[in-house]
Amino acid sequence: xxxxxxxxxxxxxxxxxxxxxxxxxxxxxxxxxxxxxxxxxxxxxxxxxxxxxxxxxxxxxxxxxxxxxxxxxxxxxxxxxxxxxxxxxxxxxxxxxxxxxxxxxxxxxxxxxxxxxxxxxxxxxxxxxxxxxxxxxxxxxxxxxxxxxxxxxxxxxxxxxxxxxxxxxxxxxxxxxxxxxxxxxxxxxxxxxxxxxxxxxxxxxxxxxxxxxxxxxxxxxxxxxxxxxxxxxxxxxxxxxxxxxxxxxxxxxxxxxxxxxxxxxxxxxxxxxxxxxxxxxxxxxxxxxxxxxxxxxxxxxxxxxxxxxxxxxxxxxxxxxxxxxxxxxxxxxxxxxxxxxxxxxxxxxxxxxxxxxxxxxxxxxxxxxxxxxxxxxxxxxxxxxxxxxxxxxxxxxxxxxxxxxxxxxxxxxxxxxxxxxxxxxxxxxxxxxxxxxxxxxxxxxxxxxxxxxxxxxxxxxxxxx
Amino acid sequence: xxxxxxxxxxxxxxxxxxxxxxxxxxxxxxxxxxxxxxxxxxxxxxxxxxxxxxxxxxxxxxxxxxxxxxxxxxxxxxxxxxxxxxxxxxxxxxxxxxxxxxxxxxxxxxxxxxxxxxxxxxxxxxxxxxxxxxxxxxxxxxxxxxxxxxxxxxxxxxxxxxxxxxxxxxxxxxxxxxxxxxxxxxxxxxxxxxxxxxxxxxxxxxxxxxxxxxxxxxxxxxxxxxxxxxxxxxxxxxxxxxxxxxxxxxxxxxxxxxxxxxxxxxxxxxxxxxxxxxxxxxxxxxxxxxxxxxxxxxxxxxxxxxxxxxxxxxxxxxxxxx
Numbered sequence: 001x002x003x004x005x006x007x008x009x010x011x012x013x014x015x016x017x018x019x020x021x022x023x024x025x026x027x028x029x030x031x032x033x034x035x036x037x038x039x040x041x042x043x044x045x046x047x048x049x050x051x052x053x054x055x056x057x058x059x060x061x062x063x064x065x066x067x068x069x070x071x072x073x074x075x076x077x078x079x080x081x082x083x084x085x086x087x088x089x090x091x092x093x094x095x096x097x098x099x100x101x102x103x104x105x106x107x108x109x110x111x112x113x114x115x116x117x118x119x120x121x122x123x124x125x126x127x128x129x130x131x132x133x134x135x136x137x138x139x140x141x142x143x144x145x146x147x148x149x150x151x152x153x154x155x156x157x158x159x160x161x162x163x164x165x166x167x168x169x170x171x172x173x174x175x176x177x178x179x180x181x182x183x184x185x186x187x188x189x190x191x192x193x194x195x196x197x198x199x200x201x202x203x204x205x206x207x208x209x210x211x212x213x214x215x216x217x218x219x220x221x222x223x224x225x226x227x228x229x230x231x232x233x234x235x236x237x238x239x240x241x242x243x244x245x246x247x248x249x250x251x252x253x254x255x256x257x258x259x260x261x262x263x264x265x266x267x268x269x270x271x272x273x274x275x276x277x278x279x280x281x282x283x284x285x286x287x288x289x290x291x292x293x294x295x296x297x298x299x300x301x302x303x304x305x306x307x308x309x310x311x312x313x314x315x316x317x318x319x320x321x322x323x324x325x326x327x328x329x330x331x332x333x334x335x336x337x338x339x340x341x342x343x344x345x346x347x348x349x350x351x352x353x354x355x356x357x358x359x360x361x362x363x364x365x366x367x368x369x370x371x372x373x374x375x376x377x378x379x380x381x382x383x384x385x386x387x388x389x390x391x392x393x394x395x396x397x398x399x400x401x402x403x404x405x406x407x408x409x410x411x412x413x414x415x416x417x418x419x420x421x422x423x424x425x426x427x428x429x430x431x432x433x434x435x436x437x438x439x440x441x442x443x444x445x446x447x448x449x450x451x452x453x454x455x456x457x458x459x460x461x462x463x464x465x
Numbered sequence: 466x467x468x469x470x471x472x473x474x475x476x477x478x479x480x481x482x483x484x485x486x487x488x489x490x491x492x493x494x495x496x497x498x499x500x501x502x503x504x505x506x507x508x509x510x511x512x513x514x515x516x517x518x519x520x521x522x523x524x525x526x527x528x529x530x531x532x533x534x535x536x537x538x539x540x541x542x543x544x545x546x547x548x549x550x551x552x553x554x555x556x557x558x559x560x561x562x563x564x565x566x567x568x569x570x571x572x573x574x575x576x577x578x579x580x581x582x583x584x585x586x587x588x589x590x591x592x593x594x595x596x597x598x599x600x601x602x603x604x605x606x607x608x609x610x611x612x613x614x615x616x617x618x619x620x621x622x623x624x625x626x627x628x629x630x631x632x633x634x635x636x637x638x639x640x641x642x643x644x645x646x647x648x649x650x651x652x653x654x655x656x657x658x659x660x661x662x663x664x665x666x667x668x669x670x671x672x673x674x675x676x677x678x679x680x681x682x683x684x685x686x687x688x689x690x691x692x693x694x695x696x697x698x699x700x701x702x703x704x705x706x707x708x709x710x711x712x713x714x715x716x717x718x719x720x721x722x723x724x725x726x727x728x729x730x731x732x733x734x735x736x737x738x739x740x741x742x743x744x745x746x747x748x749x750x751x752x753x754x755x756x757x758x759x760x761x762x763x764x765x766x767x768x769x770x771x772x773x774x775x776x777x778x779x780x781x782x783x784x785x786x787x
Contacts, residue, residue, distance in 0.1 A: 085551055
């Protein structure tokens with residue numbers, strides 16, 4: 001009896017739904033009926049799908065009765081059926097990618113041409129020009145889950161290997177990295193030079209470990225990122241085993257960074273971050289004596305670094321701690337960091353600590369916003385809203401103290417004003433004016449006069465693609 | 466003291482060995498994984514969408530297809546894959562060739578695929594957290610524009626030719642109301658007196674700014690853009706008003722190829738419907754275009770899809786497809 005009822009209900013539903021002129025006003029009710037019939041097991045899943053499809057499709061343009069222009073095209077040959085289309089794109093560089101995500105290959109680059117003019121105080125500084133960076137960047141994906149990045153810098157006339165690493169992304173957003181890449185420490189360090197607001201990093205960047213060979217892992221959640229790694233030394237350092245000062249075990253370090261962005265809309269961001277790094281020193285002649293030093297936020301001073309601890313003896317290991325914050329509110333943004341290092345020493349020598357901080361703020365006159373990446377906890381590319389580009393004004397105050405106990409590395413404070421003109425999303429002109437204030441110990445480890453307070457005007461033309 | 470130095474050296478060599486081992490293990494994994502046996506087509510679940518940026522969209526789709534495939538192992542599915550199409554025509558070919566199983570698209574292209582291939586609607590997707598959206602016409606307060614007919618002889622700003630809410634739907638509304646439309650090279654050009662001129666502003670914020678500055682008489686955006694500070698800055702929002710809106714349309718839909726085995730369709734529906742309650746799916750849904758949940762189609766959805774079909778048919782006759 002019950003089976004008979006089911007059949008009757010099914011029969012009625014089927015005949016109504018497949019009738020030549022279905023009453024569309026009752027579509028939703030029929031759909032509900034179908035759902036009930038499926039859920040109580042009266043009809044099978046394939047029947048449910050067939051009936052629902054008939055219900056949702058409208059008569060006159062069904063493929064069987066009225067094939068569209070596209071459906072009239074012949075089916076491609078069997079060989080074409082396994083071909084995966086390839087996308088080739090260029091925005092100055094070259095990007096090739098298969099449409100199944102299995103392979104991709106990209107070539108990009110960046111060119112930065114600088115000029116600097118110094119208003120000297122006590123020491124001679126040479127005005128000049130340089131190719132700050134001339135980089136060729138290759139990246140790609142191999143067989144879905146492996147990605148690589150390889151970056152060569154020809155800027156100073158030699159070839160330097162910057163990023164050179166392989167990533168396993170099979171468990172994305174969990175990523176594993178091996179090769180040479182930046183240790184996850186400090187927002188200023190991790191934001192690419194292509195996108196940094198100022199021409200050079202702030203003074204406390206002297207503490208950032210930078211690029212080293214190692215293995216790392218990172219993960220990203222909706223508001224958080226966590227990255228960590230185990231690192232040796234830089235590619236160049238490891239290659240210099242012929243140098244008698246470089247013989248011996250390398251130093252190694254453990255570094256981690258946590259970021260949290262409770263607000264991360266396109267034009268509103270609040271970011272907090274903390275990094276920490278431990279480094280056990282090597283036993284070669286050079287690397288067991290660490291050194292911290294900083295250029296006065298102008299690269300054209302070449303090797304003149306007023307603040308310089310010189311090589312510090314009897315250090316066993318050291319810790320770095322970094323705190324960072326940043327915010328975006330429409331065209332306004334701010335960013336700040338505090339970094340401190342604690343050195344543990346042997347043979348009864350006193351432990352040492354040095355620190356530094358910076359705060360900066362920027363405003364886009366033309367309405368753009370700093371482009372925050374919550375997945376990386378850094379800032380990225382600016383896309384101008386207007387045909388004539390984007391204009392930005394920024395100011396930064398930075399300070400570093402490399403004096404502690406017997407180590408008289410000096411203190412320096414800089415104020416920098418910046419104006420950036422983003423001609424488009426690939427090119428920009430930068431102008432920075434800095435007032436530099438050094439104390440008496442900031443004498444480049446005794447090589448120049450201390451208390452030097454020069455001013456720097458510097459310019460950059462940048463193309464990045 | 467010597468002991469301490471020796472210990473320190475031992476730790477260092479231990480760490481270096483660990484690095485070396487890690488590198489070796491990763492290298493071995495890279496060598497071994499690709500040579501695993503290639504599964505047959507029926508053992509692979511393939512998700513698809515039309516994409517201008519396959520590298521980016523792969524990251525959106527892969528976690529979701531992996532999540533679903535993992536839960537279909539007992540039905541013979543061994544892995545999930547992604548295949549994107551460069552345009553609607555290519556997607557139609559893929560569906561006909563049986564190369565894709567599951568397609569995620571906005572409803573306007575979804576009905577194109579349905580009519581060309583018979584692909585079946587499965588579920589409604591709350592893309593970016595919302596189930597529906599609509600188009601709005603906006604103008605600066607006091608501009609004197611009160612309806613679409615006031616735009617004749619004037620200029621309207623759309624976002625770009627690929628936009629559904631800021632080009633396709635508003636164009637349909639203007640054409641359906643019987644107006645002539647003429648594309649202009651810039652906002653400085655004037656349309657014929659009996660036609661409505663239109664320009665592409667490139668970005669939503671430009672549509673809003675050009676309307677605010679009076680460079681165009683009106684602009685078209687989605688209601689979601691209107692509520693987004695990034696697209697319509699708070700500072701100008703109070704000076705803009707909406708004078709006409711479209712019906713609500715589904716944000717996005719999930720479809721399956723008609724000959725996909727019924728057991729797989731049923732399981733996929735179950736997996737997706739339950740995903741918003743599964744903590745393991747939280748990151749997958751976030752990657753999947755910030756989807757909040759999936760739902761069965763209700764009465765309003767079906768009515769909305771009927772209107773979408775009418776719009777697509779109307780526009781197809783005028784040579785325009787979503």
